[in-house]
Amino acid sequence: MRAYYHDESNEHPTARHDSTGEYLDLNALKEVGVLAFVNQSLENVDAIALERGYVARDEIRVSKEGLGDGYEAKIKAFYEEHLHEDEEIRYIREGSGYFDVRSKDDSRWIRIHVEKNDLIIVPAGIYHRFTLDSKNAVRAVRLFKEAPKWIALPREPGLETNPYRQQYVSSISA
Numbered sequence: 001m002r003a004y005y006h007d008e009s010n011e012h013p014t015a016r017h018d019s020t021g022e023y024l025d026l027n028a029l030k031e032v033g034v035l036a037f038v039n040q041s042l043e044n045v046d047a048i049a050l051e052r053g054y055v056a057r058d059e060i061r062v063s064k065e066g067l068g069d070g071y072e073a074k075i076k077a078f079y080e081e082h083l084h085e086d087e088e089i090r091y092i093r094e095g096s097g098y099f100d101v102r103s104k105d106d107s108r109w110i111r112i113h114v115e116k117n118d119l120i121i122v123p124a125g126i127y128h129r130f131t132l133d134s135k136n137a138v139r140a141v142r143l144f145k146e147a148p149k150w151i152a153l154p155r156e157p158g159l160e161t162n163p164y165r166q167q168y169v170s171s172i173s174a
């Protein structure tokens with residue numbers, strides 16, 4: 001893992017952008033709210049997950065093969081500056097990529113190059129973006145503080161109509 005001030009040059013987003021020569025340590029990342037754990041074993045990540053209450057996980061493959069037709073749109077969306085209302089927890093299993101987070105005074109980007117076995121926790125409410133590096137592929141475990149909402153809800157006995165339809169599926173005519 002390597003963190004440094006993004007040089008804001010016009011090179012392609014997936015270029016390194018590390019010409020400033022200023023590198024940041026893990027404490028500097030902590031100052032902007034980002035927790036970074038370098039080269040962690042899966043057992044260590046499990047222990048961190050237990051301690052921090054991450055109860056669910058899935059995996060994402062950000063590559064042309066992994067995302068197929070959705071690749072361009074996903075890469076574009078990841079690179080749009082955004083924030084989440086929950087922590088963004090990613091454990092890199094293969095490949096590498098760049099997480100850019102805003103500096104404390106919001107004046108510039110801090111680029112964090114993550115590689116295999118690095119764990120990064122971008123807190124809720126922090127503007128960030130992600131892009132691949134020149135290797136164009138990353139496989140990451142995504143960990144969550146609550147189980148994703150796609151848990152199947154069996155029909156409750158005796159329910160004549162679907163009480164969820166109106167609430168969840170506005171596109172279908174009533």
Ligand SMILES: CSCCC(=O)C(=O)O
Binds near residue numbers: 078090097129130
């Ligand atoms: C390697 S995960 C890519 C970034 C991401 O998941 C996000 O910004 O939500």
Ligand SMILES: [Fe+2]
Binds near residue numbers: 088
């Ligand atoms: Fe994100």
